[in-house]
Amino acid sequence: MSAGGKGDAVARVKGDREPVICGVCRRRANTGFGWAGKQGRPVLWLCDSPECGRAARSVYEMPTIELDRYEQRARDAAGERAGAFLDAIGKTDLATLTPEEWATFLQQVVVGFEDELRRMLLARTAPF
Numbered sequence: 001m002s003a004g005g006k007g008d009a010v011a012r013v014k015g016d017r018e019p020v021i022c023g024v025c026r027r028r029a030n031t032g033f034g035w036a037g038k039q040g041r042p043v044l045w046l047c048d049s050p051e052c053g054r055a056a057r058s059v060y061e062m063p064t065i066e067l068d069r070y071e072q073r074a075r076d077a078a079g080e081r082a083g084a085f086l087d088a089i090g091k092t093d094l095a096t097l098t099p100e101e102w103a104t105f106l107q108q109v110v111v112g113f114e115d116e117l118r119r120m121l122l123a124r125t126a127p128f
């Protein structure tokens with residue numbers, strides 16, 4: 001994969017020498033635990049989510065192009081969550097959101113992505 005290509009982020013996540021970000025959901029890797037399958041292989045570091053721990057092996061062994069597809073589906077699902085929030089408060093113009101509404105909207109996107117990615121990976125929902 002060329003520098004800056006879509007697969008580079010996944011390869012970097014798997015190969016970090018020290019815990020930086022979770023290789024499953026992209027949150028901060030704060031546990032010091034990771035998955036490598038066997039000694040000497042690059043480590044896929046993990047956050048404190050038990051779901052990420054359960055999905056680690058399948059993510060580690062998943063081809064980059066397949067993981068990219070899961071991430072795209074999780075992104076879309078997170079966007080739907082954020083859209084549902086906007087529908088619930090009756091606003092469509094982001095410029096009119098209060099600071100609290102903006103924070104909630106962003107949380108729907110970020111946390112929604114993490115939740116959906118974990119859910120899809122654990123269910124091995126074929127998104128394509």
Ligand SMILES: [Zn+2]
Pocket residue numbers: 022023024025026027046047048049052
């Ligand atoms: Zn995680």
